[in-house]
Amino acid sequence: MIGCLILHGYTGGPYEVEPLHEYLKAHTNWHIEVPVLEGHGQELHLEEVTYEVWLEEAQAALDELRVICDSVYVIGFSMGGMIAAYLAANNHVDKLVLLSTSRKYISFKYMSYYIAEMVRDGFRGKLHENKMYNHYKTKVGHIPFRANLEFMKLVSQTKPYLEEIASPIFIAQGHKDGMVPFRSAYSLEKEIGSDKKEIVFFEEVSHLICLGPQNAVLNDMILRFLKSEESTTKDQESVSQ
DSSP states (O other): OEEEEEEOOTTOOGGGGHHHHHHHHHHOOOEEEOOOOTTOSSSOOOSSOOHHHHHHHHHHHHHHHHHHOSEEEEEEETHHHHHHHHHHHHSOOSEEEEESOTTSOOOHHHHHHHHHHHHHHHHTTOGGGOHHHHHHTTTTTTSOHHHHHHHHHHHHHHGGGGGGOOSOEEEEEETTOSSSOTTHHHHHHHHOOOSOEEEEEETTOOSOGGGSTTHHHHHHHHHHHHHOSSOOSSEEEEEOO
């Protein structure tokens, strides 16, 4: 049996990766787990949580899959990407998928783009249709400063493990990512130790890559990568709308 562990991002939950999760369920018979990390989900309770807890929970979920599955794939979105990378460095993971991974964080260039877009939609009376606004409006002002520090600690503590990863890897990043600079994908590619890497850029996609306009293309690419016998070595591709 094949197992697949999918990890969501900081202040998010399984809904961030739901289209990918549903696609894999519909096209495979894999055992798929999408755990909710401590303090996350539809309601946030991040006051007392630490980054060590997030790593421990992800490790426990991977351990459970490895007991019942012959092969295990790990997929991580945003902060979940750094956690997934950490797992792959410390465990045997057959394949690894990193999506909008927070190797670095906050792209001020595209953050200003999103803010301008929200202002325009506000004047047009269409702010309620803005995906980024709807995703983050309930979080602004409700995330404890201490939790942000734990997130930054996680990124800092997991970076050194990138060079220890040997699994074949698929990296996907949106050019219009307002949270993670798109060039951080290049840093990931250079720092990860594996010699089997495939990196894809989506020109019109923001941080929420699994919910973006090209998620059907992304889902298909991920499935083909996970099912393929051989992964492309240092292959790069750009996908336009």
